[in-house]
Amino acid sequence: MIVPFNDLQRGYNLFQAEYESKALEILRSGWYILGQEVKCFENEFSEANEVKYCVGVDNGLNALTLSLLALGIETGDEVIVQSNTYIATVLAVTHNHAIPVFVEPDKYYNIDVNRIEEKITSKTKAILVTHLYGQASQMERIVELCDKYKLFLVEDCAQAHFAQYNNQNVGTFGQIGCFSFYPTKNLGGFGDGGAVLTNNEVLATKIATLRNYGSNKKYNNEIEGFNSRLDELQAGLLRIKLKHFNDLKRNRIKIAERYLQGIDNSIVYLPNVRKGSTSIWHLFVVRVENRKRFRKYLQDYGITTEIHYPIPPYLSDAYMYLQYQTGDYPLAEEYANTVVSLPIFDGMTLAEVDYVINIINQFRG
16 A cells, blocks of 8 residues: 555545635636635634634744744844744744744653743743644743733744633634645645734734735735735635644544554554643654664555654754754754654545555564
């Protein structure tokens, strides 16, 4: 059996008629940028998250970048991030000429809340939390720290649409929640896309202005802005997927639970979900000491895996100037050297899941 890591075609096939009907409707409308589809998606996504405002943007990175800019993050400011996040989280900080301050992850792969306070200085302006792999971070303590030190709280929810902590959706705890709609995301489009959620009207207006050349009225440019708009076609197609999201989420959880119940191999470390948190299982990540051999073994049986992520951002070539060294964040590096993402995607069959489980259980290292 051949089991791909992901198969976007299957996700498309699930609602093919609806996607194609919406695409034709938009193409025939003659309006492709900042029209009714974007407005409707923004309204529907904000309502689904019980937040007042949603601003659609062109991708998740710019959702983060524009959000920090709107909050006034600038040169010399420090922003706390986790050391094992995807590099986009860090790029948003440095694009605003601020300084990323790294904190080790916990056993759930999210930021270790017990290590944050020691990194707070007089220059700290924000905590940028990433809900990695689809699981909600431990938000209660983070909110307390932001209140105590008067810090902004921004959530990177690129992998965690509708995940919850204590029955509250991620992206709704701080000033701003940022989302990606990259095609592989649980709420993914058919190209790049992103959004910002906030209950603050001033911030929503500023981000909407920033995304559109710094203008809220044609040719009236109030500030230096960007071209970072969510387009009509992506917004319309996302509306279709949003309508079906609960079913897609249930199916993804079913696959994850089958993995958790079925994989029984002492050298394959399974993921945990924190009490009070939920995961939408954007990724199903295990850890294996002999990762190279494990992945080759699975590939020999037709199973494709991925690594999220092999290089911590502080060790990337892009951030050599920050002068971090191997060993500075040992837990992030341990994860980088051992994590393996198993196949999990919309349209994956239970027969495929059981096949992956069976092959893993036979692995002997």
